Amino acid sequence: MQPGDTYSDRCPTRLILDRVGDKWAVLILGLLAEQPTRFNQLRRTIKGISQKMLSQTLKSLERDGLVKRRAIATVPVTVEYSITPLGRTLAQAVDPLRLWAEGNVKEVLAAQRRYDQSMEKTARVA
Amino acid sequence: MQPGDTYSDRCPTRLILDRVGDKWAVLILGLLAEQPTRFNQLRRTIKGISQKMLSQTLKSLERDGLVKRRAIATVPVTVEYSITPLGRTLAQAVDPLRLWAEGNVKEVLAAQRRYDQSMEKTARVA
Numbered sequence: 329m330q331p332g333d334t335y336s337d338r339c340p341t342r343l344i345l346d347r348v349g350d351k352w353a354v355l356i357l358g359l360l361a362e363q364p365t366r367f368n369q370l371r372r373t374i375k376g377i378s379q380k381m382l383s384q385t386l387k388s389l390e391r392d393g394l395v396k397r398r399a400i401a402t403v404p405v406t407v408e409y410s411i412t413p414l415g416r417t418l419a420q421a422v423d424p425l426r427l428w429a430e431g432n433v434k435e436v437l438a439a440q441r442r443y444d445q446s447m448e449k450t451a452r453v454a
Numbered sequence: 455m456q457p458g459d460t461y462s463d464r465c466p467t468r469l470i471l472d473r474v475g476d477k478w479a480v481l482i483l484g485l486l487a488e489q490p491t492r493f494n495q496l497r498r499t500i501k502g503i504s505q506k507m508l509s510q511t512l513k514s515l516e517r518d519g520l521v522k523r524r525a526i527a528t529v530p531v532t533v534e535y536s537i538t539p540l541g542r543t544l545a546q547a548v549d550p551l552r553l554w555a556e557g558n559v560k561e562v563l564a565a566q567r568r569y570d571q572s573m574e575k576t577a578r579v580a
Binding site for chain 2: 390393394414421422424435440442443444
């Protein structure tokens with residue numbers, strides 16, 4: 329096995345692709361790259377994420393050294409998350425992907441419609 | 455909703471992040487960006503992918519307009535996949551992420567060890 333050979337199933341790089349290929353992780357890192365944010369604020373901003381999923385994803389990101397958790401001694405305690413220097417380099421690497429998704433969404437949806445129509449036609453002929 | 459607001463759950467950009475955040479899709483696009491490749495060759499190169507998963511992922515990528523499928527009239531028929539111009543722009547957008555994963559795998563694994571050790575310590579104290 330080559331070090332860093334993502335095509336080998338024994339390469340730990342594969343584990344990282346799993347993590348950074350996670351939609352929620354990408355969205356959370358994108359927000360934290362702008363500013364440290366409290367748990368409840370993250371939950372409100374990222375539509376459709378459950379409390380459990382947000383909590384799990386933040387824990388994985390913290391374990392990977394990509395975000396930092398800080399408990400603030402308010403009543404009740406509030407928890408704030410911030411991005412680490414390592415996390416910031418990842419957020420920068422993810423950015424072209426997010427921009428691509430935003431810029432090409434129409435073209436992909438059009439391709440999907442064409443594909444589905446051609447499949448329907450094939451089904452009718454068969 | 456803003457067009458292309460990935461933080462909204464009604465935004466189709468979210469669907470695309472799902473797709474391009476898929477580890478197998480990233481690996482397949484990376485290979486096809488180099489040269490058109492036959493199904494069986496893809497399967498041999500991407501360790502750990504099942505025939506079913508490869509087949510499903512290729513179908514989704516074709517539906518998204520990112521890869522093109524070509525049946526070659528050999529006996530038995532062989533099927534070759536190539537990347538489309540749209541797929542090539544995505545492969546380029548994914549590249550920094552792949553490079554990040556390859557370059558930072560050691561640092562992430564070290565962070566995971568530190569996190570797990572600190573969790574063990576906390577568990578012992580509690």
